[in-house]
Amino acid sequence: MRQVMLTLTNPAGLHARPAAELVKAAARFKSRIVLEGNGKKADAKSIILVLGLGLRQNDSITIRADGEDEEAAVQMLAELVKQRFHE
Amino acid sequence: MVGLVIVSHSAKLAEGVAEIAAQMAGRELKLVAAGGLQNGGVGTDAVRISNAIAQADSGDGVVILADLGSAILSAQTALEFLEEPARERVRIADAPIVEGAVSAAIQATIGSPLGEVADAAEQARTLRKL
Numbered sequence: 001m002r003q004v005m006l007t008l009t010n011p012a013g014l015h016a017r018p019a020a021e022l023v024k025a026a027a028r029f030k031s032r033i034v035l036e037g038n039g040k041k042a043d044a045k046s047i048i049l050v051l052g053l054g055l056r057q058n059d060s061i062t063i064r065a066d067g068e069d070e071e072a073a074v075q076m077l078a079e080l081v082k083q084r085f086h087e
Numbered sequence: 088m089v090g091l092v093i094v095s096h097s098a099k100l101a102e103g104v105a106e107i108a109a110q111m112a113g114r115e116l117k118l119v120a121a122g123g124l125q126n127g128g129v130g131t132d133a134v135r136i137s138n139a140i141a142q143a144d145s146g147d148g149v150v151i152l153a154d155l156g157s158a159i160l161s162a163q164t165a166l167e168f169l170e171e172p173a174r175e176r177v178r179i180a181d182a183p184i185v186e187g188a189v190s191a192a193i194q195a196t197i198g199s200p201l202g203e204v205a206d207a208a209e210q211a212r213t214l215r216k217l
Contacts, residue, residue, distance in 0.1 A: 017110075023194075024197055047194055048211060
């Protein structure tokens with residue numbers, strides 16, 4: 001299991017487009033990936049659950065991956081958050 | 088990949104919803120707008136919807152998002168025009184049209200099966216906006 005905790009810095013937070021980017025990126029990995037924030041957890045491969053986290057700018061987000069490609073998964077998703085979802 | 092059909096009484100609304108969903112989905116997603124009547128008027132047309140379903144179905148099935156009232160009836164009628172097994176692969180989502188279409192489009196893009204794409208659309212009902 002690998003995990004990383006970050007702060008969302010993009011202005012829109014984890015709203016529709018960034019959430020979509022994150023879900024699409026997560027789906028490329030075999031590992032089970034869970035996002036945690038705002039006191040809630042979400043399967044990173046479900047758009048509705050990710051949107052349901054309701055994360056905003058400056059909220060913290062934990063990305064946790066468990067599986068054969070967990071290292072790469074956490075690295076890639078963390079990079080996406082750091083790059084502000086290319087906004 | 089599961090395809091989507093957007094049914095609305097207005098051709099413009101169906102195209103607009105499809106436009107928003109396509110923006111967030113992958114380019115490979117089949118997303119077909121089936122709004123309005125053949126003569127350009129406001130209404131829903133079962134034949135047009137049925138053709139849209141055939142166009143959106145690549146073999147993995149289709150989820151239909153519809154606006155109000157008779158849009159659902161027309162979608163149900165459209166299903167009757169389809170042959171088995173294509174009809175078996177269609178789900179009409181009980182979902183808000185914009186949120187449902189966006190959710191379903193993203194879930195379909197990542198390769199989720201028909202049931203999960205339909206669920207993604209229907210669970211959009213529970214999303215709070217504020």
